[in-house]
Amino acid sequence: MGRISDNELYQLVQEENKEALEQLYDRYEKLLFSFSYKILKQKELSEEAVQDVFMKLWRKKGIYAEHKGKFSSWLLTVTRNVCIDLLRKQTKNQVELMEKDMDIERTESLEETVTWNEERKVLKEAVNQLTIEQQEIVDLFYFKGYSQADIADKQKLPLGTVKGRIRLALKHLRNTYSKGGGKFG
Amino acid sequence: MDKKMCDQLLDYYNGILSVEEKTAFESHLKECLACQEELAEWNELTEELPYLSDEIEPPAGMKDRILTNVFESGQPGEREEINRLAIPLDIDSVKSEKPKKKNGWLSGLLAAGLLLSLGTNAYLYVQNEKNEQVIEDQIGKTYKSVQLASENADSAGMASMIQENEKMNLVVQTHSMSQVKGKEVYQVWLIEGDKKYRAGTFIPDEKGNGAVVFPVTYPGEHKWDAVAISHEPTKDSKQPKGTIVMASNL
Secondary structure: OOOOOHHHHHHHHHOOOHHHHHHHHHHHHHHHHHHHHHHHOOHHHHHHHHHHHHHHHHHOOOOOOHHHOOHHHHHHHHHHHHHHHHHHHHHHHOOOOOOOOOOEOOOOOOOOOOOOHHHHHHHHHHHHOOOHHHHHHHHHHHHOOOOHHHHHHHHOOOHHHHHHHHHHHHHHHHHHHHHOOOOOO | OOHHHHOOHHHHHOOOOOHHHHHHHHHHHHHOHHHHHHHHHHHHHHOOHHHHOOOOOOEOOHHHHHHHHHHHOOOOOOHHHHHHHHHHHOHHHHHHHOOOOOOHHHHHHHHHHHHHHHHHHHHHHHHHHHHHHHHHHHHOEEEEEEEEEEOOOOOEEEEEEEEEOOEEEEEEEEEOOOOOOOOOEEEEEEEEOOEEEEEEEEOOOOOOOEEEEEEOOOOOOOOOOEEEEEEEOOOOOOOOOOEEEEEEEO
8 A cells, every 4th residue: 555645645734635645643642742842841731732733734825835845844844833932832821730650551553653762863873972961951942942041051162052952963963874774864 | 154143044044033133144045155055065964863862652642632633723724713703702812811821631521512503502501500590599699600611512511610608619510421440530720821630530320420528728829810620541631632522611
C-alpha cells in the first residue's frame, strides 16, 4: 500500500477532510507529544500544546505551504513555538499543576507512526561530544527559548558573544551528528 | 543594513519580541538579505533537535479528546459564526475578561457544549425549575445555579452553589448519563483560571441519575469561572485525565 505523503494529506486537510487530519495526527502524535514534553515537562500542558498545533492545522487555512520547508520540520517549528509560549505563560503565572500519576497507556504501535529511535541515539551521542557549557547553551536557547540577554546572564557571557557560542555549539553538534550517520549531507 | 535590528534576529526566532518589535523586525527582515539567510541558517541548524526528545507515550484518550475538540471547534473559516452564536451565552465576555487564561482542556467543550445546549435549554429549564424549588426549601439560599451543557444530547445536569450559613456547597445533579465501567467515576471540577479543583465524585445509578453535594472549603478567595464534569478512569484523578461530559461557565 503506497504511503500518502504529508503534503498530500495536508492538501486534503485544506479541503476539510477529517480523515486526513486524523492520519496526520496518528503519524505525528507521539513525536509532537514527546517533543512538547521535552520542553514543557508536564503531560497536561503537552497535550494542550499538541491540541493547539492541530487546531491551527485545522482552522487556519493555508498555514502551511511547500515553500515553508518540509512539512515535518515546519510542524515541529510550530510545535516548539506553541510550547515555548506555554512555557513562558506557565512561568509567569506559576501555575501549579499536579502531574505525577497520570496514566500512561501503551498505544498500539501503528506502522504509520513516525519513530525516531535511531536518530535520537546518534543525536544523543553527538550531544555528549559537546562541552557541558555548550550543552547548556543549546538547552537554554532551543528547549527553553531564552532571550540572548537571559542566556548571557545565566552563562555569565558578554551579550555580544551569545549568538556566536550558540552557533558554534550547533555546528559542532551537526558535524558530529552527520559523521555518526545522521541524515545531514 | 540596520545592525541593531539584525541583533534581534535570535530573539525574534525565539518569539521574545513584543508585538511592535516583532512587526518592526518583520518589515526589516523583508529588506535584509543577511537576516533572511541567517534565519534560514538557524532553522537548518536546529532542524534535527526535536528528535533528541525521548519517546513518551501520549496519555490515554488523548487522541479522542484532541480530535473532538479540534473538529468541534468548527470547520476552517467557521470561526466567525461560532463567535456570533456564542455571544448571547456570554462566552465572549468570559474570554475577554481573561484573555491570558486560555484553557485548552475546557474551552473547546465549553464552546461546543454551549452551542449544543441551545437546542436543549427549553427542556432543561422546566426540569431545573423544579429542582431549584426543592433545593431552596431544604437548604436555603441558592447563590448561583447553572445548567450544564452536555456532550451527550440525552443527558442533562445542573450545578448550584448554595450558601448555608458561612458555608458554600456545590450541588450537582445529573440524569441519563452513560454508565461507568469498573473503577471509572464521574468527577466534578471547579475551575478558576487554569486551575482545576476537585469538587465531588459520583457514580450514576442504573438510570444514569447522579448527584453530589460538595462543601467548597478550598482556602483563600476564589472566583470560580466554570464547573465541569469529566469521566475519569478512577476516583483518584488529582487533575482531569478523562473527557469532559458536561460543563458550564459560572
